Amino acid sequence: KAGVTQTPRYLIKTRGQQVTLSCSPISGHRSVSWYQQTPGQGLQFLFEYFSETQRNKGNFPGRFSGRQFSNSRSEMNVSTLELGDSALYLCASSFQGAPEQYFGPGTRLTVT
Amino acid sequence: ELKVEQNPLFLSMQEGKNYTIYCNYSTTSDRLYWYRQDPGKSLESLFVLLSNGAVKQEGRLMASLDTKARLSTLHITAAVHDLSATYFCAVISGANSKLTFGKGITLSVRP
Numbered sequence: 001k002a003g004v005t006q007t008p009r010y011l012i013k014t015r016g017q018q019v020t021l022s023c024s025p026i027s028g029h030r031s032v033s034w035y036q037q038t039p040g041q042g043l044q045f046l047f048e049y050f051s052e053t054q055r056n057k058g059n060f061p062g063r064f065s066g067r068q069f070s071n072s073r074s075e076m077n078v079s080t081l082e083l084g085d086s087a088l089y090l091c092a093s094s095f096q097g098a099p100e101q102y103f104g105p106g107t108r109l110t111v112t
Numbered sequence: 113e114l115k116v117e118q119n120p121l122f123l124s125m126q127e128g129k130n131y132t133i134y135c136n137y138s139t140t141s142d143r144l145y146w147y148r149q150d151p152g153k154s155l156e157s158l159f160v161l162l163s164n165g166a167v168k169q170e171g172r173l174m175a176s177l178d179t180k181a182r183l184s185t186l187h188i189t190a191a192v193h194d195l196s197a198t199y200f201c202a203v204i205s206g207a208n209s210k211l212t213f214g215k216g217i218t219l220s221v222r223p
Contacts, residue, residue: 043202
């Protein structure tokens with residue numbers, strides 16, 4: 001079974017731009033969660049989607065948004081990028097009712 | 113608010129010796145996870161602990177959970193260089209998939 005995939009793997013953007021990151025979960029998994037990892041704040045939860053609905057949201061500004069498609073693929077968007085948005089963005093997928101969460105390789109975003 | 117604390121944050125280990133690292137959390141939890149992260153890489157799932165007294169072992173690592181004390185331990189037996197990495201514990205509370213992570217413990221194994 002293929003694992004969680006994320007694209008792109010690396011991204012360099014300029015302050016003020018926007019960016020869209022993509023996550024394809026493991027086949028059959030309908031829950032996708034997004035996390036931001038920075039050296040200062042560690043791993044922080046962004047949001048979770050299940051069956052195209054946002055089920056949970058972390059404490060991030062409205063510049064961070066996401067969505068999930070009918071095939072369970074998910075995208076997150078960050079508008080008006082700031083230097084502090086530079087981070088590793090990880091997505092995780094899980095099967096409904098199962099405790100395991102599987103992480104993708106991440107997208108490393110650098111904002112200059 | 114659920115808080116997860118790990119200690120120590122950095123541990124230098126000598127090859128061949130045994131060590132224990134700790135994960136404390138602040139509220140009732142349904143599930144506790146241990147992940148490993150190598151530099152520049154993603155999170156690799158090590159263990160999921162679901163109930164009080166749960167113990168899981170994989171190779172030189174053994175994790176246990178005491179829900180009454182809100183404490184999980186990760187025991188390392190006869191440390192080897194390949195175990196050098198950062199280890200995160202994370203907790204889920206309630207019927208959702210939101211993981212609350214600790215700051216991570218960076219383990220370095222020296223000869």
